[in-house]
Amino acid sequence: MESRCENCIIRQFNALRAMSKDELKKVSDSKVFKKVKKGEALFEEGEKLDGVFCVRDGVSKLSKLSANGKDQIVKLASKGEVMGQRSVIAEESTNLSAVAISDMEVCFIPKEIISNTLNTNPNFAVEVLRHMAHDLKEADDVIVNMSQKTVKQRMAEAFLYLKNNYGEDGDGFLNLTLSREDYANVVGTATESCIRIISDFKKNGLIKTSGKKIGVMEERKLLDLVEGF
Amino acid sequence: MESRCENCIIRQFNALRAMSKDELKKVSDSKVFKKVKKGEALFEEGEKLDGVFCVRDGVSKLSKLSANGKDQIVKLASKGEVMGQRSVIAEESTNLSAVAISDMEVCFIPKEIISNTLNTNPNFAVEVLRHMAHDLKEADDVIVNMSQKTVKQRMAEAFLYLKNNYGEDGDGFLNLTLSREDYANVVGTATESCIRIISDFKKNGLIKTSGKKIGVMEERKLLDLVEGF
DNA sequence: CGCAAAACCTGACAATTATCATTTTTTGGA
DNA sequence: TCCAAAAAATGATAATTGTCAGGTTTTGCG
Secondary structure, eight states: OOOOOGGGGGGOOOOOOOOGGHHHHHHHHHHHEEEEEEEEEEEEOOOOSSSSEEEEEEEEEEEEEESSOOOEEEEEEEOOEEESSSHHHHHHOOSSSSSSSSSSEEEEHHHHHHHHHHOHHHHHHHHHHHHHHHHHHHHHHHHHHHHHHHHHHHHHHHHHHHHHOOOTTTTBSSOOOOOOOOOOOHTSOOOOHHHHHHHHHHTTSSEEEETTTTESHHHHHHHHHHHHH | OOGGGOOOGGGGSSGGGSHHHHHHHHHHOOEEEEEEEETTTEEEETTSSSSEEEESSSEEEEEEEESSOOOOEEEEEEOOOOSSHHHHHHTOSSSEEEEEOOOOOEEEEEEEHHHHHHHOOOHHHHHHHHHHHHHHHHHHHHHHHHHHHHHHHHHHHHHHHHHHHHOOOTTSSSOOOOHHHHHHHHTSHHHHHHHHHHHHHHHHHEEEEETTEEESOOOHHHHHHHHTT
């Protein structure tokens, strides 16, 4: 299970690839490997993080609790992504909670190493910056979607997103299975509305379901829906 | 009007403060001072930017057009803020348009200088990173507000935001005047709905209006509204 | 100044979405 | 295996918000 960062392929997908051999060695020596069970929290909103989490396997939801008690899922983080960097960089407590939505394997990397490397290796800093710039763009897109698209459109988009990013199994069901409530929290709607739309899509042959599993049947039609026909 | 970046106070508010004397000199030598009239665009969605804009005076809206023809204002940028950095860093075309909502004075800084400095001065890179981290957090907050708060709550929030960030004049009206349509695009609603809420707030004494100008009367009550009582 | 265009406002109505109440199904231990 | 708890589903209804179709006021410009 455990291994050296120097040899870890995951690293290729995130900013750690801009680290030098030496820096990676240090990371590897101080990192802590962790298994996290589905449903367990990696960290909670408001906590002070003393490091970042590099996801080796599994998926986590990053969400924020709102005043009315619902929580909004802002992002899904999976293999290769680093969680908690925003908080470590800004030296503030996190604005988001991270909860595993499948069993996970993560490496915890103490913040000192991250900030030291940021301060001395511009390549690394720029690489992190690039990733953050990408996240920011995505966040802007989410804002526009939230305010301009209907719940139905956002649901359709969510299914397509999951299919494109996590793929499907042999039977055509999405690899990543979310509860109806999680879907509602991604899309920003009530669980009941979410369920109704799933029923509707199913009735119209756009998707299929089997228990909690959902499969995309008519990608084209879902796309048309997202685009507004 | 024109002056040297080394002496510019504006710089204290953004990442340029982490530049060395030498770097600032280079910036100053290649920067281009520009006046932008209210309503004019600094750049349009999809454009490739060959530099960033440092705002010396005035305010710009950063917005994104959605499929249905409305545009969503994602952020207001004012004195001290730098626009276009996301695009320059990620080396992509902008995802946002920037249009002046008051007369502006900006300095255009060519991207080469920015990226050179990023690659050689880790302090600067980290400072930019910090600012971007802050923007990202704010974007997350906007997402949550969009999905969890009612239009009325978001309107109330908008007035408080403008009061706190841009202040009010001697008569208690907000210094920054937005059109009803701009308010609607900030809040993510239809212009008519926006106008109705303004009328409603006015009727209930929460705000006052005089032409396009709006003044906050009952800050406390607006706050209560935002919090959900 | 005068006038056309733009911005603002209002009403009536329709569509979307949330809420509450209840039933059915699924799931994960004891 | 069985049972309680959780999750999913559905109906009825209310609240929120958008749309369309007019008005009125304000603004900028020849």
